Amino acid sequence: QKEVEQDPGPLSVPEGAIVSLNCTYSNSAFQYFMWYRQYSRKGPELLMYTYSSGNKEDGRFTAQVDKSSKYISLFIRDSQPSDSATYLCAISMDSSYKLIFGSGTRLLVRP
Amino acid sequence: GAVVSQHPSRVICKSGTSVKIECRSLDFQATTMFWYRQFPKQSLMLMATSNEGSKATYEQGVEKDKFLINHASLTLSTLTVTSAHPEDSSFYICSASGQGARDGYTFGSGTRLTVV
Numbered sequence: 001q002k003e004v005e006q007d008p009g010p011l012s013v014p015e016g017a018i019v020s021l022n023c024t025y026s027n028s029a030f031q032y033f034m035w036y037r038q039y040s041r042k043g044p045e046l047l048m049y050t051y052s053s054g055n056k057e058d059g060r061f062t063a064q065v066d067k068s069s070k071y072i073s074l075f076i077r078d079s080q081p082s083d084s085a086t087y088l089c090a091i092s093m094d095s096s097y098k099l100i101f102g103s104g105t106r107l108l109v110r111p
Numbered sequence: 112g113a114v115v116s117q118h119p120s121r122v123i124c125k126s127g128t129s130v131k132i133e134c135r136s137l138d139f140q141a142t143t144m145f146w147y148r149q150f151p152k153q154s155l156m157l158m159a160t161s162n163e164g165s166k167a168t169y170e171q172g173v174e175k176d177k178f179l180i181n182h183a184s185l186t187l188s189t190l191t192v193t194s195a196h197p198e199d200s201s202f203y204i205c206s207a208s209g210q211g212a213r214d215g216y217t218f219g220s221g222t223r224l225t226v227v
Contacts, residue, residue: 043117088154103153
């Protein structure tokens with residue numbers, strides 16, 4: 001069993017749609033949860049960083065963590081064509097520990 | 112703040128030669144740096160973790176003699192791919208964390224290595 005599972009997609013939505021991206025993880029020892037956006041041939045860009053269960057909002061992005069279910073989500077409201085990218089979830093046991101990435105979900109927002 | 116600069120962005124080299132990739136933290140002290148490799152349409156795979164002044168810790172299956180990592184200062188880490196072969200062609204990305212860095216990890220822009 002992989003430590004973190006993520007649907008690779010691709011996920012295609014119309015502009016303005018609400019996008020839901022999800023990951024599950026297997027080890028309850030993971031405490032830090034991140035979402036990255038990666039455009040083609042670029043380094044990942046940190047979107048959201050969360051530590052505890054619950055929701056964290058930043059502009060059009062909302063990260064949700066449910067530690068009891070070992071389930072993390074990223075919601076994108078009012079999606080734009082510029083949001084088309086690969087979204088990677090990442091988990092870590094502490095703030096200086098190595099990241100474990102999901103496989104990434106490719107998102108396409110159609111104009 | 113928390114910028115990581117990675118160079119070169121793209122390199123083509125002949126089989127059997129060595130290539131050095133640099134990763135610099137520009138505005139914070141990177142006590143820990145991570146090197147990843149990413150094949151097309153795949154996720155990032157951690158190769159090694161390096162702490163300033165210490166030997167790097169390599170992940171299982173990564174040849175330490177082939178992928179030489181040096182982290183001699185708090186702002187610079189280098190990855191040298193020695194005796195490169197076509198199968199080493201990949202996207203290599205560094206990330207850094209440390210005092211002054213933002214929460215999470217800051218990634219470099221990546222280096223696309225093509226071995227011909």
